[in-house]
Amino acid sequence: MIISRISRIISNYGNLMPLFAFACAVLCLLGILMLPVSYHEDQLYRKTQNPDSPLDPYERGGRPLERANITLQYPENSPYAGYVTAYLTPLSLYLASSTLYLGTTIVAHPGGILDEILYNTRGLDTVVESSILFVAFAIGSFIFRRR
Amino acid sequence: MIELEGAPLFTLEFGDILVYFTPYTASLFLLALLFTAIVVLSRPERQVEILFGTDACYAKDTSIEELRFRRFMSIACGLATMGAMVSGDVFDYTLFTALVGVTNVGIVAAVKSRHVQNAAFQYGIVALAGTLPLFGGAAIVVASTGTLSILRLAGGTAPGAPLLAKALLTLGVMGEGMAPFYAAKAEMFRAPGAPYVIMCSLSSLLIFLRVIEVVLVI
Structure with missing residues (x-):
């Protein structure tokens, strides 16, 4: 009896979102009870903060055309890891030497630890991320353009 | 790890991301591959509805444009499912799962029926929240x-x-794949075009099977 009632409720697709939201809320409450979750100090993709560096908060470390010392999960799979990290274009190099705020515009400049992670060591993630975006665009444009 | 799913048969390296085939993940992968091949090769079903008590019946046809798009979405869904089955990285697995959710919405949202689209909309919001x-x-x-x-x-x-x-991961996969909401999915299965709609079901079943393995071993 109770099963048929439950299945009647969840078969109505209007109830899907409230049900899922309820499950999320319950889990969040349980999650608060499970706190604290300890932070593991030995992080694989660590980030350091140095307010005096012009590249803060994306201080890259390393020198151009030399291999920077970065931690990797499987160093044997990325023989060229560490070279992207230290790279700055000449314009970025000029900006870095003349201002303290290059780090805030780091997305406009190639190189750096973000690029190192995004395109070298964790490149597959970047491919899948952009595939999600393209698939979403494809769905949106198909529905929009349909007569 | 070894007891649960066997030793990795072979691994494929993408930098820090490993793709590994164990007997468990390889069989899930093969299932997804097989069904993707079926989707590529098969033609969609034509639903025939019979008016009760009369001789009247009518067949629902899938237009060629809709067929193409839904087949594309089903193949994308199959590829994403295969990726999720063999991914050896937690974040990569979640990305593939999100891609499965998006493509599932696409498979049903292409159907030109208000009823099916209403269901697809709710499903899309759950996938988004998931x-x-x-x-x-x-x-x-x-x-x-x-x-x-x-x-x-x-x-x-x-x-x-x-x-x-682990609990958050499982809840997220439930939202993406709608695993516990198969009763609500029945609304979407009323959409014509059988092999494509079944892809939604199969992919959510497979990502759910995989998340159980991931949660047990990590």
Whole structure:
């Protein structure tokens, strides 16, 4: 009896979102009870903060055309890891030497630890991320353009 | 790890991301591959509806444009499912799962029926909301263990992921794949075009089977 009632409720697709939201809320409450979750100090993709560096908060470390010392999960799979990290274009190099705020515009400049992670060591993630975006665009444009 | 799913038969390296085939993941992968091949090769069904008490019946046809789009979405869904089955990285797995959710919405949203589209809309919102626990779970895994590699986590060299992260991951996959809501999915299955709609079901079943394995080993 109770099963048929439950299945009647969840078969109505209007109830899907409230049900899922309820499950999320319950889990969040349980999650608060499970706190604290300890932070593991030995992080694989660590980030350091140095307010005096012009590249803060994306201080890259390393020198151009030399291999920077970065931690990797499987160093044997990325023989060229560490070279992207230290790279700055000449314009970025000029900006870095003349201002303290290059780090805030780091997305406009190639190189750096973000690029190192995004395109070298964790490149597959970047491919899948952009595939999600393209698939979403494809769905949106198909529905929009349909007569 | 070894007891649960067998030793990896072979691994494929993408930098820090490993793709590994164990007997368990390889069989799930083959299932997804087989069904993707069926989707590529088969023609969609034509639903015939009979008016009760009369001789009248009519067949629903899938237009060629809709067929093409839904086949494309089903193949994308199959590829994403295959990726999720063999991914050896928690974050990569969550990304593939999110892609499965998006393509599932696409498969049903292309049907030109108000009823089906209403269901697809609700499903899309759940898939959207499901990304929060999904990626939240992966974030807690990396914060509390320092790594994302499933092999490393399963090997015992890293501390185990907390229960909260596992619960969040499972809830996220439930939202993406709508695993407990098959009754509501029946609304979407009324959409004509059989092999494509079944892809939604199969992919959500497979990602759910995989998340159980991931949660047990990390």
